[in-house]
Amino acid sequence: MTDPLRPDVLRPDVLIGAALPPVTMAALERAFTVHRLWDNPGDDALAQVRGMAASTLAGPIGAALFERMPALEVIANFGVGYDNIDIAAAAARGIVVTNTAGVLDEEVADLAIGLLLATLRRIPAGDRFVRDGHWTDASFPLSPSLRGRRVGIVGLGGIGKAIARRLGAFAVDIAYHGRTQQQGVGYPWYPTALALAQACDVLIVVVPGGAQTRHMIDADVLAALGADGVLINVSRGTVANEDALIAALQKGTILAAGLDVFAHEPHVPEALRALDNVVLLPHVGSGSVVTRAAMGQAMVGNLSAWFATRQPPNVVPETRHLAG
Incomplete structure (x- = not known):
């Protein structure tokens, strides 16, 4: 079993869709080889991406982006709702989607x-x-x-x-x-x-x-x-x-x-x-320091669990059949 949090283990490439809280960004950078969508990574870089840290701030995430990431295996969403993700397109490509259910x-x-x-x-x-x-x-x-x-x-x-x-x-x-x-x-x-x-x-x-x-x-x-x-x-x-x-x-x-x-x-x-x-209000339902940190921890945990065991804890129902 691999442990992506250990520095001596090859770190999977992960794309971050939009800037996340600093503590979450730091955790992602410690665990993975990070690419940032807003830096416009080239197709060569995206071809290596196996995971994505998504959020509503990244806008719609669907088939056009998936085409540029043929190795994509998992999308970890920062939040409970995942209507920002084309879930049918993800499932059709065999991409597992997770959220942060329960945390917020x-x-x-x-x-x-x-x-x-x-x-x-x-x-x-x-x-x-x-x-x-x-x-x-x-x-x-x-x-x-x-x-x-x-x-x-x-x-x-x-x-x-x-x-x-x-x-x-x-x-x-x-x-x-x-x-x-x-x-x-x-x-x-x-x-x-x-x-x-x-x-x-x-x-x-x-x-x-x-x-x-x-x-x-x-x-x-x-x-x-x-x-x-x-x-x-x-x-x-x-x-x-x-x-x-x-x-x-x-x-x-x-x-x-x-x-x-x-x-x-x-x-x-x-x-x-x-x-x-x-x-x-400016969409602040989960917007406390404590809860946003917990959401980030859950998102990183979902990515880490996928790469380690193929069994992340918060797989959404539409892609549950693809995990494990």
Whole structure:
């Protein structure tokens, strides 16, 4: 068995798709012979690449790049979602794809709850009210409340369950939508996002991105959520129809939204930025020093395990048959 972390063992060539946190870059450089996509490596260099450290910052990763890397065996993604990777093209080429599932669940769940409270209790607006000196002249308007609400979680995976555990402390009713009803889960299940929205007045969206979930939150779902409804999205911007969401916020179809993700990041429509019933964050769900370091460690661990044993711990379902 080889150990790519030992300096006396040949180090596999790995392509880094976009700059990662310094601690992760250093770990990759210690373990592998590193090539950087932004340095425009030539075809001779890419032909030697056996692994790739990927992230959403690298943009779409698919067949055109795979053609230039005939030796590519594994892609380790920095994050849980991997809709940045053409998974069908990877599987067709026999390329195993891994992610960092489980590492960031608690951090994203923390942020989702924080974003929910910030949106309902208008915390950013209250901060601006004090900073701008208005408190000496008037009282801050009363806000909506979390009390008495029914919260629907769209996607009850690891992050969704972590959110549900936190919501339990707030004594609110919880329901969920997923592709199938989960055994051993006590929350009510609804077969569609529309049905869940009809039964709830808060939706927290934590499904993966990609074609299957594109515009899952559409005008009909938002209308069903209602004029007192709140949408929290910490998944992918493509999951919500952004034009429909803007219209719903402008017209009062829903009360408010808290968004950590957008359709064309980092570009956020001016129409959203102009609204005072939306809280906007720059896609920071997992964005703590501790969690990003743990994600990097998991990504490097996936690459190392592949080259050592062909059995990395976090292979995504679509390529699981290729590992081992």
